[in-house]
Amino acid sequence: MDENRVTYSVPKLTDYSASALEKAAGECIAACQAESTAVRNDADLKAFRDRWIARKNGILTQVNDSWLKGAPKDAKREAGIRVNEIKAAVADILDKAGYLLLETSTASLARDSIDISLPGIRRPIGAEHPVVKTTNEIVGVFQKLGYSVADGPVVETDYYNFEALNFPPNHPARDTQDTLFIAGQQSKPQRERLLLRTHTSPVQIRTMEKMRPPIRIVIPGTVHRNDPPDASHSPMFHQIEGLAVDTNITFGDLKGTLDHAMKALFGSSVKTHFRPSFFPFTEPSAELYVTCFICGGIGKRGADPCRPCKQTGWIEVLGCGMVDPNVFEFVKDNGYDPKKVSGFAFGMGVDRLALLKYGVDDLQYFFQGDVRFLQQFG
Numbered sequence: 068m069d070e071n072r073v074t075y076s077v078p079k080l081t082d083y084s085a086s087a088l089e090k091a092a093g094e095c096i097a098a099c100q101a102e103s104t105a106v107r108n109d110a111d112l113k114a115f116r117d118r119w120i121a122r123k124n125g126i127l128t129q130v131n132d133s134w135l136k137g138a139p140k141d142a143k144r145e146a147g148i149r150v151n152e153i154k155a156a157v158a159d160i161l162d163k164a165g166y167l168l169l170e171t172s173t174a175s176l177a178r179d180s181i182d183i184s185l186p187g188i189r190r191p192i193g194a195e196h197p198v199v200k201t202t203n204e205i206v207g208v209f210q211k212l213g214y215s216v217a218d219g220p221v222v223e224t225d226y227y228n229f230e231a232l233n234f235p236p237n238h239p240a241r242d243t244q245d246t247l248f249i250a251g252q253q254s255k256p257q258r259e260r261l262l263l264r265t266h267t268s269p270v271q272i273r274t275m276e277k278m279r280p281p282i283r284i285v286i287p288g289t290v291h292r293n294d295p296p297d298a299s300h301s302p303m304f305h306q307i308e309g310l311a312v313d314t315n316i317t318f319g320d321l322k323g324t325l326d327h328a329m330k331a332l333f334g335s336s337v338k339t340h341f342r343p344s345f346f347p348f349t350e351p352s353a354e355l356y357v358t359c360f361i362c363g364g365i366g367k368r369g370a371d372p373c374r375p376c377k378q379t380g381w382i383e384v385l386g387c388g389m390v391d392p393n394v395f396e397f398v399k400d401n402g403y404d405p406k407k408v409s410g411f412a413f414g415m416g417v418d419r420l421a422l423l424k425y426g427v428d429d430l431q432y433f434f435q436g437d438v439r440f441l442q443q444f445g
């Protein structure tokens with residue numbers, strides 16, 4: 068409470084005339100009224116109440132003791148009327164102060180609360196990026212076959228990206244990967260040098276180091292190659308790796324699994340076709356083609372040539388093969404004895420599949436973050 072306002076004290080009366088009593092009572096009520104306007108909170112209100120109506124030494128008690136009890140006999144009646152008047156007025160002022168306080172607190176509550184009947188702010192809802200969507204679809208197909216999802220670092224060592232995948236040191240096969248190396252690594256032994264992984268295959272080794280066979284995993288992730296960006300190339304792109312290792316896994320399992328996956332992804336009418344290929348970490352190796360899901364394998368769209376399959380009716384979707392025994396040698400101690408286990412692996416480029424699937428004609432749209440492009444997938 069504002070201390071300056073608490074200046075009133077009950078005067079001793081010498082003059083008990085009616086007019087003097089009326090004046091004294093008026094001043095007392097006015098003082099109470101003035102003090103009440105300084106009440107701002109519950110603590111103020113309590114102090115204000117105590118000061119005026121405390122039985123022991125409150126102002127009303129003082130007024131009663133001094134002005135009524137101390138009044139000469141012939142002034143008692145008049146003094147009684149004034150004292151009662153003061154009591155009623157003070158009770159009234161106290162009531163009002165309490166009520167006002169309540170009112171301001173409910174007013175501030177009302178001010179601070181929200182009107183839940185007002186229409187809300189509509190926030191634009193994002194959508195899955197076409198590459199993420201395609202990744203999730205592909206991963207989903209393999210999850211239904213019992214595969215789990217693994218991942219690994221994008222900045223990789225030469226050992227995991229090449230050496231343990233059976234790329235001999237300085238072998239020309241490394242050149243086909245257009246590797247981006249981290250600068251300033253020359254003083255390190257080759258296998259420790261850091262690079263941006265050129266494929267998701269290093270995670271095959273990393274996973275086999277951690278998990279004993281049997282395993283079935285898919286590994287989605289970004290990879291980098293020193294390719295200048297154009298309509299069908301990007302220095303950063305996405306792959307999904309697959310690896311299954313168990314006893315008695317055969318090329319038949321590889322073909323059956325991938326044939327099923329392609330039908331689940333592109334429709335049950337697609338046909339698959341395996342062509343011999345080479346990868347250092349699989350033997351034998353193959354490239355998998357599916358009948359073009361744009362032209363249906365005819366190579367033409369009406370009278371026009373089908374561009375996505377270059378009129379061949381086939382689209383290359385991935386590289387695959389049986390895990391090379393030399394690869395198992397690197398993780399032999401964790402249960403991957405090439406005499407006991409066998410497996411297959413595959414790796415596919417997600418971006419190119421997303422391009423074909425959504426009929427996008429420039430890969431760069433995927434990475435420019437242009438909302439006008441992305442909104443079409445919302």
Ligand code: PHE
Pocket residue numbers: 265266267268308309346349386387388412413414415
């Ligand atoms: N890592 C290979 C690539 O990026 C693809 C691949 C993966 C091939 C697994 C065979 C087995 O080209």
